[in-house]
Amino acid sequence: MHKTSSSRIIVVGGGVAGLTAALALQDWASVTLIERETQLAYHASGRSAALFSESYGNAVVRALSLASRDALTAGGYFEHRRGALHFGGPEDNALIDDFARNAHALLPSIRRLSAADVSRLVPAIDAETTCGGVHEPDAMDIDTGKVVQSTAAAFRAKGGEIRLGEDVLRIERQGERLRAVTTAGEHHADVVINAAGAWADVIAERAGLAGLGLAPKRRTAFIFDARGYDIRRWPLVVDIRERFYFKPDAGRLIGSLADETQSLPCDAYPEDIDVAIAVDRIEQATKLRIGRPHTPWAGLRTFAPDRSPVVGADPRLPGFCWLAGQGGYGFQVSFALARLTSALLRDDKLPDELAALGLTRTAVAPERFLNSGQCRENS
Ligand SMILES: Cc1cc2nc3c(=O)[nH]c(=O)nc-3n(C[C@H](O)[C@H](O)[C@H](O)COP(=O)(O)OP(=O)(O)OC[C@H]3O[C@@H](n4cnc5c(N)ncnc54)[C@H](O)[C@@H]3O)c2cc1C
Known part of the structure; x- marks a missing residue:
């Protein structure tokens, strides 16, 4: 698909995906972004834990994160060099060793920490109750x-x-x-980008296409006080089995169950039981005493079946493009995905810097879920 400066593009969705893509596309096209809510970033993009970690996610996600780093730096979007610590209980030694070996091969700055190191970094973790951890300082x-x-x-x-x-x-x-009919009228465009987050499959259905099997998964979080600890230099702390995490934020801690509960696309609300389980797990694994958590919230992280984003034109409907399935990485991959979306639409080509990182078009193309039985055809 080769487009020119007279191209009109509609972006559906005013989260981080839609916004960053709209900005990149506006360089060479005339773009209208349509958002159903009365504010931007009301759904997943307003509910994230706001971390950038180059070791997080599969190889496609890691390449896209790496390729977003310069734009996040240049925009002044990095607030703090937080660091991330994965730690385990006494029974998790082999898991921690494995994780350290693999992560260090990806990022040389990642180090295996002893139990004493872990406890020095985060004094709320007792050296007697951990086998140590893995630290990603950047x-x-x-x-x-x-x-x-x-x-x-x-x-x-x-x-x-x-x-x-x-x-x-x-x-x-x-x-x-393409014509997009909305609650306020209709819009005409050469291209419609589906950046509707948890509703991406719903938007496909509204275009007469079967969805790709994108699955919104609820994640629950809340705020609590650190009570007696100086948390300013703590990293994000995550259980090696991803059963919970906590992270300093504005003088308090964000806690999460790190849950991935299958959900319909909706305005996600936290379940009391998920908050209670997270509180219990954090209290069992650390010396933190949470008491009453504040301000619980939940958001939907939407994954494609292979947990890589879906980007590019849908061969079933000329002009209909996907920008979805960012899972738990939507901010850290945002700027690379926006550049990718723009390059695929304008030049029909993968940007060189993404190709150099080993990314291929096939790895993100919607075609990978067509004719695979994972895609439900409309009856
Ligand atoms: C608890 C939690 C923690 C997270 N932590 C991190 C993190 O540390 N780092 C990170 O990088 N990512 C994190 N994420 C993931 C990140 O927040 C998401 O990947 C990202 O926000 C997805 O952005 P999006 O624009 O695709 O979706 P959204 O922000 O959900 O935007 C989609 C928009 O489309 C709109 N829409 C839907 N249907 C229609 C329609 N019919 N018409 C018009 N508009 C429509 C919706 O209203 C919505 O605003 C986290 C997510 C959660 C929930």
């Missing part, structure tokens, strides 16, 4: 609010249009173009 806190607001402002400054409170109800072919 994991960063992302200022996610700044990413959203600055990207929206830059997009508007370049002439991009953001329409809030408008639900995309139907997408259909009309001659050479």
